[in-house]
Amino acid sequence: MVAQNSDKLIGHQLDQYHIEQLLTQRKSSALYLARDVRSENEVLLEVAKQSVKENQTFADAFQHNMALVQTLGHPNIARVLQISQSGGKRPFAVIENQSITTLADKLADWARENNTLPVIKALELVRHLAATLSIAHRSGLIHHDLRPGNIFLREDNTPIFVDLGVPHVPEVIEQKWEIGQNNIIDYTAPEQQEGREITPRSNIYSLGVILYELLAGHPPKLPATSWDIFDRDATPKEVPLEEARVGLTSETYRLVRNCLWRQEWSRYDNATELINALDAAIAAERALPKVLPVTTSTRRWLPIAIPVVIVLIILAIFLNSGNDPNDVEANTIVQATTVVPTATSTATATATTAPTRTPVPVLIPPTLTPTPELVIxxxxxxxxxxxxxxxxxxxxxxxxxxxxxxxxxxxxxxxxxxxxxxxxxxxxxxxxxxxxxxxxxxxxxxxxxxxxxxxxxxxxxxxxxxxxxxxxxxxQLEPPTPTVTPTPSITPTTDCVISPPPGWVLYTIKSGDSLFNLAISGGSSLDFVLKVNCLPPDPVLSVGQKVYIPKPPATDTPTPAPVPPTATPGRSGGGGGGDKPPTPPP
Missing domain, CATH: 2.70.50.50 (chitin-binding protein cbp21)
Known part of the structure; x- marks a missing residue:
């Protein structure tokens, strides 16, 4: 349940950040443009819609994911500057503002202009996205809703993610397919629409839909007849890219097809495999000869060719008219002796007028075969x-x-x-x-x-x-080797500062504890717990050592049943007397 309408935050202030504009509305959070009243810099605010009290699980995941984003340091991922909570205990993150527009805005502009991004540029853009997501996936971050509206672009059209720290909230998304209608396939993967947890392959599916749209000028559509829409397990099939955009290489068609399989296991295993396929498609598209149609070229040069031919004919007549009298006389004699009303002479005379059509091929521009630019x-x-x-x-x-x-x-x-x-x-x-x-x-x-x-x-x-x-x-250079032999209790190196994320607790290691289990039970990963505590990959922990771990989920501790007091034999020697009940405290 949403705590309040997020639009009401516009004009208000969280810490030193004055909220000015709503950029993106999500079910669980909202992205705002804000101004730091101290520095006057513009920033982005991702604000959860529910407080810690209303949804502890989401609040913890929000702060955990934003803390992971802080550790990535990738140029295509906007930096998280601060993680905090509002007065009502609603988590929010302050994110640097580098974005100018979204990919959705660009796609709309190209559609209005009846234009598409060049093939290689489209492949390279998706490669940037895949390379960035590959780093995020290795850190345990999966984009919650990968679509053009959530992909921001700088002025040079390089992409940047600003919402990688938003947790995924599973929900069932109903899609209604109507026969004969212009049905468009959504960017969300089938497993995400079914309310299941997402995986890196879910992001690969979304990238496939985005690449399809970049190349075809529209997202994948469903066929207009009932014969082709549904296969045996009643899952929709998109119109192949081969029909939506002709003239591409088989590597590009195969790349898109292997992203859009409805079964997760049929797609690329991870973003690295997708990057390799993108590289193969880019290389194939670069090697593909780009030949312009002959008919188009002929039409383009025909208005030029006709006047040139006319000029050549006039020039030839002028040169003939400039001969001396003897040449004219000789020419007249030749004409008088050769012009005989026979079929042979008529055919010869007709054939001599045909060469006026031959200058056209000479006018074909040499730029039809471009030379590749030699650039590393x-x-x-x-x-x-x-x-x-x-x-x-x-x-x-x-x-x-x-x-x-x-x-x-x-x-x-x-x-x-x-x-x-x-x-x-x-x-x-x-x-x-x-x-x-x-x-x-x-x-x-x-x-x-x-x-x-x-x-x-x-x-x-x-x-x-x-x-x-x-x-x-x-x-990150290797720190100097310490001169003192380290003790079994691992101490952080001088270039690492222990900085636990909000909500983490200081825990004392007990006998039988596993740092892996402690990390998983708190919804984190072993690698991140090691990084927070400045520990090496295979730490040697000792009983009593203190480490920071994510706060484990609260468990209900049963209240012990009251134990009846133990009877004490009576001190008097009277026969038959039972035990005396204990005297209640005053």
């Missing part, structure tokens, strides 16, 4: 990505042509004092896509912020042929 296109990691010790960095890039013999790619790291060769690559992983995976520990970086660059060079001399742009990335 960096894909991953994105600018500003952060990596910790123990992580492996995946460097991805594209080069539109095959390497010549004696050429290779080299990855370089640039710090303020040195340039380091990290890796060389000679073979693509697929098509024109190249990849190198390098552990952070092998980079031997001396600075936290470095730039990386891919260079096409000669193998023999290392001379540079083409260079990519430079991209920054941040590394």
């Amino acid at each position: 296109e960096l894909l991953e990691p994105l600018p500003g990505s952060e990596f910790a010790q123990g992580d492996t960095i995946t460097f991805d890039w594209r080069w539109p042509v095959e390497l010549s013999p004696g050429q290779q790619f080299a990855i370089y790291l640039f710090s303020s004092t040195q340039v380091t060769l990290v890796e060389t690559v000679k073979e693509p992983i697929l098509g024109f896509n190249y990849r190198a995976r390098i552990p952070v520990s092998e980079l031997n970086a001396s600075e936290a912020t470095v730039d990386w660059q891919v260079v096409l060079e000669t193998v023999a001399t290392g001379n540079s042929i083409f260079e990519s742009e430079r991209r920054p990335l941040t590394l």
Whole structure:
């Protein structure tokens, strides 16, 4: 039950944030544009509709998820600046405001213009979304309602998620399919519509619907006849993308189809598999020859060709008329002697006038066969990505042509004092896509912020042929090795500060406790509990050690039944006397 109408918050203030505009209304929360009255900066407020007292489970999940978002630090995920509660104990999160518009607004603009995003741009946009969700999924975060209205875009059209911390609330969504109507398939996965818990594959389904819409100009539709709508288990089938948008590669069609299976197990297992399929589709689309129709080209140049032909004919007549008298006389004699009223001479005379149609092919513009632009296109990691010790960095890039013999790619790291060769690559992983995976520990970086660059060079001399742009990335450097032998009780390192999320409690380890069970019982994960307490992956805990854990759910403790007092034998020696009842306290 909703505590109150969230629109009533407009004009009010939570902490130092003055609420100015409602952006998105959800069943469990609402997203507002607000202004920090202290700094005058605009921020976003995600406010739960129910208080902690009204829905303890949702409030705990809201604060837990927002705390997880704070740990991600990804450029395509808006930073959570603060997690708090209103005076009525309603949880809310303060989120940085980078967004300009939503993907839904962009799609509406393109529809009004009867336009669609170029195929490769559409694939690259969905790849950005999948790469971001891959990081979120590994942290235990699954987007609660993935649709264009919840995907924000910056000015450069790069996507950004602002609502990853909103928990999913299971509910049954009824869909009514009517024969002969223009039925549109929703972005929510079938299992989500049935009220079941969502998984990473649920987000993959939603990405498939979004990609379908980007390529076709509309979401997937159902066929208009009853023969095709329902299969044997009465689940709807969308019109294939092959019918909605022709001319794409088989890799692109297969990619969309494998996202939209109604059974979860038929889709891609995870976002990484989806990214690989997107890379294959992008490479295939880049290699697809783009040939313009001949009829269109002919029509385009016909208005130019006709005047040019006329000019050529006039010029030829003018040149003939400019001959000297002897030439004219000779020409007259030839004409007089050759013009004979026979079938042969008539055919010859007719044939000599035909070449006036031949200049048209000469006018075909040479730009019909475009030359690919030679640019090393960096894909991953994105600018500003952060990596910790123990992580492996995946460097991805594209080069539109095959390497010549004696050429290779080299990855370089640039710090303020040195340039380091990290890796060389000679073979693509697929098509024109190249990849190198390098552990952070092998980079031997001396600075936290470095730039990386891919260079096409000669193998023999290392001379540079083409260079990519430079991209920054941040590394968490290895802390100095302590000189004192650590005790079995793990202490946090100097670069880690124990910072429990709101609602967590300090717990004393007892004999038989399992940190994994303590994390799960509180609705969290072992990895996050370790991170909050600055503990290593395999900690050695001792009885009596104190750690922060999510507050476990309250359990009803039965009230013990009163125990009857034990009878005490009487002290008097009178025969037959029973035990005396205990004297009640005064």
